Amino acid sequence: MAKITFIQPDGSTQVVEAKAGITVMEAAKMNDVPGIEAECGGACACATCHVYVDPQWKAATGAPAEMEEDMLDFAFDVREESRLCCQIKVTDALDGLVVRVPAKQF
Amino acid sequence: MLIENPEVRDAAASGLIETDVVIIGAGPVGLFAVFELGLLDIRSHVVDILDKVGGQCAELYPEKPIYDIPGLPVVTGQQLTDQLMEQIKPFSPTFHLGERIDVLVREGDRFRLVTDAGNAFLTKVVVIAAGGGSFTPKRPPLEGIEAFEGTSVFYSVRRMDDFRDRDILVVGGGDSALDWTLNLQPIARSMTLLHRRDDFRAAPHSVEQMRRLVADGNMRLAIGQVTALEGENGELRQVKIKTKDGEEELKIDRVLPFFGLTMKLGPIADWGLNLEENLIPVDTEKFETSEPRIFAIGDINWYPGKLKLILSGFHEAALMAQRAHAYIYPDKKLLFQYTTSSSSLQKKLGVK
Ligand SMILES: Cc1cc2nc3c(=O)[nH]c(=O)nc-3n(C[C@H](O)[C@H](O)[C@H](O)COP(=O)(O)OP(=O)(O)OC[C@H]3O[C@@H](n4cnc5c(N)ncnc54)[C@H](O)[C@@H]3O)c2cc1C
Numbered sequence: 001m002a003k004i005t006f007i008q009p010d011g012s013t014q015v016v017e018a019k020a021g022i023t024v025m026e027a028a029k030m031n032d033v034p035g036i037e038a039e040c041g042g043a044c045a046c047a048t049c050h051v052y053v054d055p056q057w058k059a060a061t062g063a064p065a066e067m068e069e070d071m072l073d074f075a076f077d078v079r080e081e082s083r084l085c086c087q088i089k090v091t092d093a094l095d096g097l098v099v100r101v102p103a104k105q106f
Numbered sequence: 107m108l109i110e111n112p113e114v115r116d117a118a119a120s121g122l123i124e125t126d127v128v129i130i131g132a133g134p135v136g137l138f139a140v141f142e143l144g145l146l147d148i149r150s151h152v153v154d155i156l157d158k159v160g161g162q163c164a165e166l167y168p169e170k171p172i173y174d175i176p177g178l179p180v181v182t183g184q185q186l187t188d189q190l191m192e193q194i195k196p197f198s199p200t201f202h203l204g205e206r207i208d209v210l211v212r213e214g215d216r217f218r219l220v221t222d223a224g225n226a227f228l229t230k231v232v233v234i235a236a237g238g239g240s241f242t243p244k245r246p247p248l249e250g251i252e253a254f255e256g257t258s259v260f261y262s263v264r265r266m267d268d269f270r271d272r273d274i275l276v277v278g279g280g281d282s283a284l285d286w287t288l289n290l291q292p293i294a295r296s297m298t299l300l301h302r303r304d305d306f307r308a309a310p311h312s313v314e315q316m317r318r319l320v321a322d323g324n325m326r327l328a329i330g331q332v333t334a335l336e337g338e339n340g341e342l343r344q345v346k347i348k349t350k351d352g353e354e355e356l357k358i359d360r361v362l363p364f365f366g367l368t369m370k371l372g373p374i375a376d377w378g379l380n381l382e383e384n385l386i387p388v389d390t391e392k393f394e395t396s397e398p399r400i401f402a403i404g405d406i407n408w409y410p411g412k413l414k415l416i417l418s419g420f421h422e423a424a425l426m427a428q429r430a431h432a433y434i435y436p437d438k439k440l441l442f443q444y445t446t447s448s449s450s451l452q453k454k455l456g457v458k
């Protein structure tokens with residue numbers, strides 16, 4: 001189990017519990033976190049699950065793979081800490097993870 | 107109620123095609139509908155706004171595997187599309203690609219459909235297989251961008267002359283972005299390509315060509331993103347961009363953003379059909395809409411228990427075809443037959 005905190009653009013936060021093995025996107029959808037659209041259901045084909053990983057967690061979540069980098073081209077306001085959260089697998093090591101939801105998913 | 111509007115009749119320009127059925131959408135479900143209708147001697151016209159067939163399978167995940175098509179343990183989106191095209195070949199459907207159905211009105215006992223290119227169909231039956239709606243270019247969420255669309259901001263190039271002697275900004279890193287950068291650079295007053303990273307998905311040779319133009323001082327490549335558009339009355343004056351060196355103002359009067367495609371319901375909303383949350387309710391016997399002789403199959407429809415799966419859409423196509431046959435050939439009795447054993451079906455399939 002890992003606790004994940006989603007921070008909305010207005011500063012409000014939501015903490016959800018996620019089982020190891022699911023993705024951060026799935027954790028968000030199961031808990032109705034606003035602003036994570038995930039139109040393609042996690043196939044890395046839509047870029048509507050864009051989040052900013054808290055800088056402190058950048059190393060633990062790792063860098064996007066090439067397919068994800070390509071898909072990030074279709075997201076808006078992409079930054080250093082941008083990830084598509086359907087490509088982040090929850091592990092026990094990610095307990096405490098903090099991610100920010102962008103103002104818009106396009 | 108469906109709108110009856112005689113005015114659009116005259117608005118329709120060039121060709122008029124008279125037919126039994128028009129299928130709106132060439133996704134997997136629209137393609138398989140060609141097959142089911144074909145077995146019942148009904149020849150299809152298929153229209154799609156995309157310039158290729160296959161809908162979501164071909165546009166969104168051509169390389170990705172699908173594991174739940176009965177009898178095919180694994181097949182990619184593009185492979186499934188190719189196999190469907192092979193399967194429907196005997197029924198020689200006519201495809202109208204790169205065109206969107208904008209208008210659907212009743213005209214006596216038939217329907218008139220008009221595309222955005224002005225082509226028109228007069229048909230007995232309509233099959234809406236429109237999935238999540240028309241594939242449409244993504245609009246960057248920049249404040250006030252709508253006011254510039256069609257005058258200074260374009261998502262495709264219809265007329266090169268609109269870009270002659272202009273200060274052009276192309277945004278994106280795929281083939282469309284690179285191709286238009288290269289095509290428009292010779293006629294532009296100035297050309298800037300903006301992309302979020304110094305790495306491009308586009309074909310390597312066009313990237314190389316672009317880099318050569320940059321090296322020779324014929325265009326600029328900027329790494330960053332657009333933050334604001336400024337101008338009056340639809341005329342763009344300048345664009346603010348953010349790069350790693352900070353914010354910058356560029357004198358730009360034409361912008362071409364290329365951020366891929368997304369599905370939008372589009373004109374279907376204006377056809378007077380019952381809609382529930384952007385889906386078309388149908389019955390589960392014939393998959394007919396609130397309007398007799400207009401069917402809806404695949405991702406676009408809704409009924410209790412609906413699952414947005416390709417396999418469900420295939421089933422819907424088969425049942426829809428039975429009812430469509432009754433409308434198109436009211437005097438012909440339909441005999442239930444298997445493709446395995448029916449010599450008449452096999453003749454249609456060209457295997458006998
Ligand atoms: C990443 C991803 C993975 C998926 N994986 C699976 C899976 O494993 N198994 C499964 O069963 N399903 C899967 N799906 C869902 C599946 O792709 C859809 O159920 C299927 O594509 C629906 O087919 P369709 O023919 O109804 O519509 P679509 O494929 O959406 O095609 C509709 C077409 O209609 C066109 N259109 C709409 N309106 C108009 C108009 N007015 N004029 C002209 N053209 C128009 C659109 O441009 C589009 O090309 C997946 C989807 C995605 C995105």
Ligand code: FES
Pocket residue numbers: 025037038039040041042043044045046047048049071084085086087
């Ligand atoms: S859910 Fe579509 S890319 Fe992540």
